[in-house]
Amino acid sequence: MRIYEWFDRRLNLTSVERTLLDEPIPGGASWIYVFGSATLFLFLLQAITGMFLAIYYAPTPDHAYDSIQFIEEQVAFGAFVRGLHHWGASGMVVAIGLHMLQTFLYGAYKSPREVMWMVGVVLFLIVMAFAFTGYLLPWDQTAYWATQIGLNMVGTVPLVGEFLMKVMRGGELLGALTLSRFFAVHVLFLPAILVTMIAAHLFILRRVGPAGPWTDERASLGRETFYPRQVYMDAVVMLAVFAILASLALLVPFPLTDKANPSDTSFVPVPEWYFLFYYELLKYVHGPLEPLATWVLPMVVILGLFFWPFIDRNPVRNPIKRPAALVSGLLFLLVVFSLLGLSIKNLYAVPRVDPALARGQALYQQFGCIGCHRIHGEGGAVGPDLSYIGDTRPDREWHLKHFRDPQSVSPGSFMPKFPLDEKQLNDLASYMLSLKRTPS
Amino acid sequence: MSEQQGGLEEGGDYTPVGSRRTFFGWVTKVAAGLVGLGLAIPLAGYVISPALKRRVQSWVEVGRVDSLPEGEPSQLEYVTIVRDGYLEAKTQKAVWAVKQPDGAVTVFAPLCTHLGCGYHWDTTDRQFKCPCHGSVYDVTGAVLAGPAPRALDRLPTKIELGRVLVMYKEFKSGLSKSVEL
Numbered sequence: 001m002r003i004y005e006w007f008d009r010r011l012n013l014t015s016v017e018r019t020l021l022d023e024p025i026p027g028g029a030s031w032i033y034v035f036g037s038a039t040l041f042l043f044l045l046q047a048i049t050g051m052f053l054a055i056y057y058a059p060t061p062d063h064a065y066d067s068i069q070f071i072e073e074q075v076a077f078g079a080f081v082r083g084l085h086h087w088g089a090s091g092m093v094v095a096i097g098l099h100m101l102q103t104f105l106y107g108a109y110k111s112p113r114e115v116m117w118m119v120g121v122v123l124f125l126i127v128m129a130f131a132f133t134g135y136l137l138p139w140d141q142t143a144y145w146a147t148q149i150g151l152n153m154v155g156t157v158p159l160v161g162e163f164l165m166k167v168m169r170g171g172e173l174l175g176a177l178t179l180s181r182f183f184a185v186h187v188l189f190l191p192a193i194l195v196t197m198i199a200a201h202l203f204i205l206r207r208v209g210p211a212g213p214w215t216d217e218r219a220s221l222g223r224e225t226f227y228p229r230q231v232y233m234d235a236v237v238m239l240a241v242f243a244i245l246a247s248l249a250l251l252v253p254f255p256l257t258d259k260a261n262p263s264d265t266s267f268v269p270v271p272e273w274y275f276l277f278y279y280e281l282l283k284y285v286h287g288p289l290e291p292l293a294t295w296v297l298p299m300v301v302i303l304g305l306f307f308w309p310f311i312d313r314n315p316v317r318n319p320i321k322r323p324a325a326l327v328s329g330l331l332f333l334l335v336v337f338s339l340l341g342l343s344i345k346n347l348y349a350v351p352r353v354d355p356a357l358a359r360g361q362a363l364y365q366q367f368g369c370i371g372c373h374r375i376h377g378e379g380g381a382v383g384p385d386l387s388y389i390g391d392t393r394p395d396r397e398w399h400l401k402h403f404r405d406p407q408s409v410s411p412g413s414f415m416p417k418f419p420l421d422e423k424q425l426n427d428l429a430s431y432m433l434s435l436k437r438t439p440s
Numbered sequence: 441m442s443e444q445q446g447g448l449e450e451g452g453d454y455t456p457v458g459s460r461r462t463f464f465g466w467v468t469k470v471a472a473g474l475v476g477l478g479l480a481i482p483l484a485g486y487v488i489s490p491a492l493k494r495r496v497q498s499w500v501e502v503g504r505v506d507s508l509p510e511g512e513p514s515q516l517e518y519v520t521i522v523r524d525g526y527l528e529a530k531t532q533k534a535v536w537a538v539k540q541p542d543g544a545v546t547v548f549a550p551l552c553t554h555l556g557c558g559y560h561w562d563t564t565d566r567q568f569k570c571p572c573h574g575s576v577y578d579v580t581g582a583v584l585a586g587p588a589p590r591a592l593d594r595l596p597t598k599i600e601l602g603r604v605l606v607m608y609k610e611f612k613s614g615l616s617k618s619v620e621l
Contacts, residue, residue, distance in 0.1 A: 022455070052483055055487060069526065076488070077482035077483070077489075078486060080486075223453045224453065224456075225453050228455075232465070236471055239471035239475055246478055
């Protein structure tokens with residue numbers, strides 16, 4: 001406190017503190033106002049974890065994958081830091097979604113806050129650009145093929161599409177130049193733009209003030225200062241968000257797929273969940289109509305969102321009194337979530353999970369098979385790589401014989417006989433057969 | 441701001457006071473502290489961890505005993521694969537080996553103990569000479585002249601089936617005792 005007073009006498013901090021903390025909130029502090037702060041918190045978390053990831057990350061096709069694997073397996077807390085960054089990205093999309101939903105519901109985009117809404121839409125698009133550029137960086141199969149598709153979609157834009165795609169890709173093929181420019185955009189360009197736009201967003205907020213409740217009567221009931229109650233609510237939510245992300249990072253492993261292999265076209269990439277609805281939409285539109293879905297529709301939605309304060313000119317903020325806006329918003333969400341739901345259903349309907357697989361996998365761990373065999377880059381190199389053993393050895397009988405007595409099917413093999421009962425033999429064989437290039 | 445200050449500030453804004461205010465402030469600080477700790481501990485470990493890893497040393501064959509002349513130092517190639525983070529790199533060092541009359545082999549680290557320059561064997565003077573500051577060692581590695589603070593550092597060596605195996609190590613320069621890096 002002594003130090004604070006010393007600085008305060010020289011720099012007059014108390015007035016700054018008052019300006020920052022005594023911002024009046026019409027109608028008082030509320031748990032509904034936490035989404036903006038939660039998004040800001042997530043951005044800071046992404047910035048911090050991102051900086052730390054950059055300590056070990058190498059943005060070249062030769063080393064990107066190895067450096068991420070190094071972070072995952074060798075660096076203390078490496079998997080945790082990468083997990084936080086990965087789940088934080090999803091968290092950010094959720095927080096922005098809720099923040100926009102709340103703004104929409106409260107009619108907070110209406111005059112005089114149109115510019116704040118438009119800056120907000122730009123912020124949302126920047127976050128999406130972060131997600132797209134960040135997805136390529138691990139340089140694994142998912143990253144490579146998902147980006148390939150994303151770039152091809154840019155290519156369908158008439159006239160400038162192909163040129164634009166080549167600029168983004170940095171030439172004729174998706175490779176070293178693509179990775180380094182995606183990296184530079186992800187860690188230098190986008191953060192610079194994002195910080196500027198956040199500053200603008202907050203500056204406008206302080207100029208026009210928070211919107212508060214949608215009825216003037218309730219807003220005029222009281223004007224509570226931002227500190228201490230809204231700060232307390234924001235802090236509690238930030239702690240909860242951190243607890244959720246930390247648990248996800250610790251409990252849900254987020255492994256790499258195989259290293260990017262441009263020659264392996266059998267890989268079926270799946271975009272991040274927040275692009276899934278769009279991915280699903282593209283399945284229904286083919287042929288000459290494709291550009292309609294790949295760029296006309298997104299363009300219309302983005303422009304509609306951006307200019308929404310001028311489309312919805314009804315000055316009333318109470319949601320009940322503006323059914324048109326509410327219905328169009330609901331309709332939009334309904335379409336997005338139906339597509340998302342359909343997509344998830346389709347994705348998970350395909351690979352039926354056989355409980356024998358999990359048991360087989362547990363046996364694989366239990367008997368230390370990983371000491372000699374490698375699956376997707378993990379494990380020893382003494383025995384054969386089993387990543388796609390289901391393709392190369394599709395015969396169950398062979399596996400059963402092999403586990404009972406390796407010498408009987410591969411003479412000279414020094415794999416020991418393992419004491420397995422019939423059920424265990426079958427489970428382990430099921431697991432081996434499931435290791436295929438394209439999961440059935 | 442004092443806690444006794446009224447709930448209504450100038451301009452008619454309401455600010456909770458007293459124990460309510462204390463509670464909000466307390467929860468805010470605990471939340472900030474927990475998030476801070478939850479980040480600071482893993483991130484510190486994340487940055488520090490490579491500094492705490494010991495280099496894995498291994499025995500590397502540098503040549504065969506038969507091919508070494510007795511009592512005459514020869515420079516041998518020490519080639520090994522080093523793991524540098526996520527990279528695996530081949531490194532080469534040149535070590536000096538002397539076969540003793542009893543068949544044992546002494547291997548010297550290739551750096552002068554003064555400041556770490558590379559020295560060479562002068563065949564006419566039968567001395568190891570460092571070109572930088574004029575340190576001179578005899579065939580057993582003992583200091584004969586110059587600023588060298590100690591004899592040449594010896595590398596762990598063993599002979600297996602006629603092969604000379606060496607474990608490469610680096611030592612701090614400028615000290616009177618051999619201290620491994």
